[in-house]
Each structure stands twice: as C-alpha cells, then as structure tokens.
Amino acid sequence: MTGTGWLTDEQQCSWRSYLEGTARFVDALERAHDDGVPLSLGEYNLMVQLSEAPERTLRMSELADFLALSRSRLTHTVDRMERRGLVVRRRVAGDRRGVNCTMTEAGWSLLVAAAPAHVAAVRRYLVDVLTPEEFATLGRAMAKVAVTAKASRA
Amino acid sequence: MTGTGWLTDEQQCSWRSYLEGTARFVDALERAHDDGVPLSLGEYNLMVQLSEAPERTLRMSELADFLALSRSRLTHTVDRMERRGLVVRRRVAGDRRGVNCTMTEAGWSLLVAAAPAHVAAVRRYLVDVLTPEEFATLGRAMAKVAVTAKASRA
C-alpha cells in the first residue's frame, strides 16, 4: 500500500534480514571462487553471458546492460580479461563505433572448470537452504524488483 | 532436496532473477544516495548500526561483524569517516587492544538528513513492488541464508 514514512517493525525486520542475507551470501560465494579456479564472481557472470550468446560473442554495450555494469567498469574488466587471454575484442561490422567481446577457447575451458564449484556454492548457500516454494517466491519477487529498478534508470 | 549437478530450468530461472534483481536494486539504491546527502550506502548502514547501539558506540570488531565487512575494510572506511568528522575512535577501557567507534553529533545529523531519501528508495524499489506476503517470505528466506552463510565462515 505504498505508504510513506518509516517501515513497520515487521517490514523493518524483513529488510534487515534481506540486507544481511545478501551481504553474507555474496561473501560466501566469493570465497568459494577464491578457493578454486582463478575467476572472480563478476568475471564468472560475464563469462556465463558470453557463453550463452551466439558465437559466444556480445557487444560491449549489451554485456554492460545484461550485467548492470557501468561502461567504464566493463572496459577495464575486459581489458584485464583480454590480457589473460579469456576474451578478445573485435570491431563490429556495420557500426564502426561498436566493439564485440568474444570468449576464447581458453576462456571457455576456465568457465567449465569453474562451474562445478560455483553451482555447488549456489546450492549450498541458497537453493538448499530454502524450501522450493520459498526459492520460487524469491525468484518471482526479485524479477519484479529487477524490472522496476531497471525502468527507473535515468 | 540437496541435489547435485546443475539446477533445473525453473531453479535456474529463479537464480537468474535473483542475481539481476539484487544487482539492479543496489544500483538503484546507490544512485538514490548519490542524488542526496553525501553518505554512501555502506556508510549509511554503518551509521545505522551505530545509531542503535548504546552510547551510539560499537567496537570495531562488532561493527565489522554486524556489517559483514573485513576488518581492514572497516579500518579504512572509518578512517575516512573520522576525517570527515562523522565518527570518532577511542580506546576501549579494559582491553588495550580494543577500539570503540562512536558517532558524533555531526554524524547523527547527517544520518537523519539521509534517512528519508533512503527509506523512500527502499520502499520504491523493494517494499512497494512486492506483495506483503512476498516481502515477508523474502525476509524469512534471506534470514535463513544469512545464518547458513555466516555459520560457514572459516
């Protein structure tokens, strides 16, 4: 009921739980990555997007949009990953401003190597902790949040 | 049902929504802070913890634990906030290793100034987007996640 002012005690409590839960969850996930393959959580997510795109290729701007990253942050991140041989950049045909980012074979191998530990961590810290209904509700809820937040982007 | 291997399509979908939702949500929240008072989201949360503690004072280690921050990150953050006059550090009586962090009057004023926009953003991008049941479930779910992730801390 889109009230104003502060939150009720119950809302307050849910909100705090959300804050703490997400903080500790990403923390746990990041630790899981450090303990394994050399691919940070952010890099992993980037690779996943690429892996699902045709030709394992995406324009920088699309990548930035999908991952909700600033263009500049993406530029720097891809710089580092390119130096490590995980991706390559190529000019886009037809629009000389555009740049495509393509996953290399080495990148693919690393992604494959990193996946099991990643999935295991997601299960362990999120999926398996919740009932199927809770997890489904969580997904639906955050999907709505995503739409709203994205729409409000200046 | 603590399965192994990859996620089902439905789980996969929930997971992606969660990822995108949280990313865009914190992004929106941070933008809301930038557009207002000079207090980042992280600093705001730190101030909230202090504001609720007796004497508006907490030990560095407690603060770090509550906020799920590394000790070193907290040290740096408090350094900067102390320079701005928002908090002060004082030795703790009885344990010469300990350091207390106390919110100053100026810090309190800034927190009060920042609160309305913060709450409004939380409402706008999270609370009001969900049904009360969804929000409650979200809270319960993330509370469980928080407990699990915290427990797994090496």
Next chain:
DNA sequence: CGAAGTTGGTTGAAGTCTCAACCGTCGTCC
C-alpha cells in the same frame, strides 16, 4: 551538405577494497 546532438566506447586520475604482513595485547598452560 553540414551543424548539433546522441551513442558506443575508452582513458586516466582519484577513490575504494583486498590481501598479506605486522604490531601490541590478552589468555593459557607449564
């Protein structure tokens, strides 16, 4: 055509975070 505005992406400096090493206390156990 060509000026003005928009889009796609990069740059570099300043700000923030991480990681490992470190210092001074505290607690324990002999």
Next chain:
DNA sequence: GGACGACGGTTGAGACTTCAACCAACTTCG
C-alpha cells in the same frame, strides 16, 4: 613467570571501481 598461540586492529601496496572528460562514428534535421 614466561613461552606460545589467539585476538583486535592497523598498514601499505596492488587490484579494482568510479567519475568526468574525451574521441570517433552515427543521426537528425534545416
């Protein structure tokens, strides 16, 4: 009492992010 290990916190260098300025290529429109 005095090792020895754990605890609480800081340090500094390197890695990562942000922010604003920038460039080049498109687009729109007179």
